Amino acid sequence: MKDEILVVKNVNNFFGRKQVLKNVSFSLSSGRITGLVGANGAGKTTIMKTILSLTPYAGQIMFEGQPSTFNDHPLLNDIGALIEYPSIYPFMTGMEHLRLFARGKVQSTGIQSLIHMLNMEGYINSAARGYSLGMRQKLGVAMAFVNNPKLVILDEPMNGLDPQSNKELRDLIIDQRNRGVSFLISSHILSELQKLAEDLIIVDQGKVVRQTTMKNLLEANxxxxxxxxxxxxxxxxxxxxxxxxxxxxxxxxxxxxxxxxxxxxxxxxxxxxxxxxxxxxxxxxxxxxxxxxxxxxx
Amino acid sequence: MWTLYKQEVYKLIKKKSTLWITAILILTEIGAATISHLWPKTLPAQMMFVSDFHSAILVVFFSLAIAASTITMEFQYGTIKTVLAQKYSREYVLISKWLLMLTYTLYLYVMTMVMALFLKLVLVNGQFSLVEKGWKHQFWQDWLAAMGAHFITLWVLISLVLLIATAFKTSSVAISVGIIGYFVLNLTSAALFSVIAKYPWLKWNPLNFLNYDHQIVAEEFSKFTKLTDNQLLLGDIGYIALFLLIGILIFRKRSV
The missing domain is CATH 3.30.70 (Alpha-Beta Plaits)
Incomplete structure (x- = not known):
């Protein structure tokens, strides 16, 4: 097992009186792609939101050995994310979105490289209100990568993407993984996830049912x-x-x-x-x- | 914090409405000053100048709308997730939006005041002098005091609108409360003053504190508000702090 970049221990989460996460514990290995799998309502998105401190929780989250809490989460500087659907300001262009969230002066070459890898040159300078679902999805993915994160969390990243875009996204993820970036990816399209994920976390009704590697799971098939x-x-x-x-x-x-x-x-x-x-x-x-x-x- | 503030400024600048609001305010002032120039007896320039040639009331409406949307648009577009999924605490996220509003309202006031001065010099310079006697001091001093009081009073409404926008996440409710609050005061001030005369402790209610800008211009208002200018100023600042604080308490635990 490689170094653990993220450790989630005994995390519980409630929506009102309903408990949506029940003692969730798992860890992500550094530099690997982990798939988060489960039925609708199993708690995949809530787990991702909890890591990102978008929802209050009880339990322990450690990033590179450092604790993170709901109110104090410097770890988010090194995490990029796309949750649920892309967050887009319709009055801004795609390029302006990337510039808005990019940190530091070194980002401009990174932005150009992302735009090229995701084949967004044709519309990146148009207002986002005119974007199709696929274009928005790609912009959301690009925003997740813009600050060279160590961990990228992607919730259903293949939503709305055509086969060509799917491949571009897959190539980007693999390229980044090869550079040492870790991933937590949820997807309903398991055939796509099978092509990417090396580790798997399977959740059901707010609990982690199993954490394993893709190889072990498929070998037991x-x-x-x-x-x-x-x-x-x-x-x-x-x-x-x-x-x-x-x-x-x-x-x-x-x-x-x-x-x-x-x-x-x-x-x-x-x-x-x-x-x-x-x-x-x-x-x-x-x-x-x-x-x-x-x-x-x- | 500085990064969050820069992000907020960037978003505001990219909105087309930011440009339009400036244009509308300038055109309103030019129009009012021109009318005053053509018909000085019907619309005396000095009276118009005190309200920056009728732009002051528009500044109230535009400021309330921008204050509401600066928070509610994040929920409407889902961008609140991206904003919050940064390393900064929720308190900093909200404070950066307050600072944006402070910058924006200061910009609107300075811009309309500079424009009013320019139009006075160009179109109605002969009608009155800035150094003549005003209602308390020299006219320019009273004008600055009136604008300052107007700014503080507006911020009571802005802090309330920011609180409601944070609590309800919808612009329409927040803007309605702000604008209705502004008009309700003017429509019901007679009733409010008679109730205060009967029950003096009611003078501490926030609606009474919205009379600060009126009292600065017309000293006799203090007979009705039962408060001094300084009490109104400090009360306004207190209510602004209270509304903003409640907003933080709501926002810091919100699930998005």
């Missing part, structure tokens, strides 16, 4: 072998009789574990004169894993 044979129906019967677990359907889809032996499967079929034309490996994706985990938790 279900794996399948899909066969294309000369007689799929007969092949299914043979394999079931041999004790394999097959997923119901027309295809020969065998659920396996890490210790399976493909040679044994093929021998079973060839000995019964079934020709095997193709063999494919399939892994359950992040979405399947998360759904299974949440179902187990409930």
């Amino acid at each position: 279900n794996h399948f072998i899909v066969l294309n044979t000369s007689d799929d129906k007969k092949a299914q019967e043979i394999l079931i009789a041999a004790g394999y677990y097959l997923v119901s359907g027309e295809k020969v889809r065998i659920k396996t574990d890490a210790n399976f032996d493909i040679a044994e499967i093929l021998t079973n079929l060839i000995s019964e004169n079934i020709a095997v034309h193709d063999v494919k490996h399939e892994d359950e994706d992040l979405e399947g894993s998360v759904l299974e985990l949440l179902n187990t938790a409930n």
Whole structure:
């Protein structure tokens, strides 16, 4: 485990009488991308707002070993964030937004580089009231990066982005990660998150259900072998009789574990004169894993 | 703190309304001074000059609107999250907005007063002299005192509007309270004074303190307000501090 940049310990949060975060504890490793995953209302945005001191809380938050409280949070100097939807002043241009929140004189080259990486040159000097959802989202992302933060918190950053913009954002995140920036990212688009996140925090009903790495979670997933044979129906019967677990359907889809032996499967079929034309490996994706985990938790 | 203040100034400068307000105030003064120049008996220049050629009342309306929007726009646009997700405490965030309003109202007063002086010299210079006897001292001294009292009285309303904007997060409520408060005083002052005459302790209510700018111009007001000029000044400052303090107490625990 690398150094921890952020530690959240026993954080509780209430909206009126309703408790929305229940003893939330987790840590973020320095220089890694952490995905924050959970259903709507699970508490993802509230966790992010709590770190940013946007909502009062009870508990402990430490950034690089230094404590942070609701009223005293110098840590926010090193954190960039996009929460819920981009905060945009309609009467200002995108460039003016970046200049407004940029600190110090060294920022102008950084601003130009961000604009270039997010391909915003075409509209950055137009009034933001005319921006589309995707343009606003990109501006919000750029604002999160403008002060060279050590930690970037992004809440649903892919919202409203087209595939090209999605890729630009992904490239920016990976580029920044390679420079040592840490990330906490929530997204409903788990396939996108799967391409980025190295660590995962899974939340449900205000609690952290699990903190793990993407590798560990996916390795614990279900794996399948899909066969294309000369007689799929007969092949299914043979394999079931041999004790394999097959997923119901027309295809020969065998659920396996890490210790399976493909040679044994093929021998079973060839000995019964079934020709095997193709063999494919399939892994359950992040979405399947998360759904299974949440179902187990409930 | 300085960074927050600079951010507030930057936002205000980028609003188109900031330019329009200056233009409207200048045009109003030019219009009123021109009318006074053409019909000096109907609209005496000296009377018009005391209110900076009718721009003073517009300064009240514009200041109240800007005060309300400087807070409520952050909630309306969702930008309050970006503003608060900086290293600064919430107290500093709110104080930077007060300082912006202080700067902006000072700008409006100085700008309209300088313009009034310029128009006096150019259009109505022959109608009165700045060094002639005013209602207490020399006319220019009384004019400055009246403007100062007007500024303090406006700030009582501004602090109330800032408090309401912080509490309710909507401009319309905050601006309405400020403007209605301004007019209610003028409409109900007779009733207020008769109640104060009957129950003297009611002279300490904030509405009575909004008479400061009237009393500076017309000394006989003190018979009705039952307060001296200094008591009104100190009371106004006290109410400004109270309203701003309540605003901080609300804002420091607000979830956004």
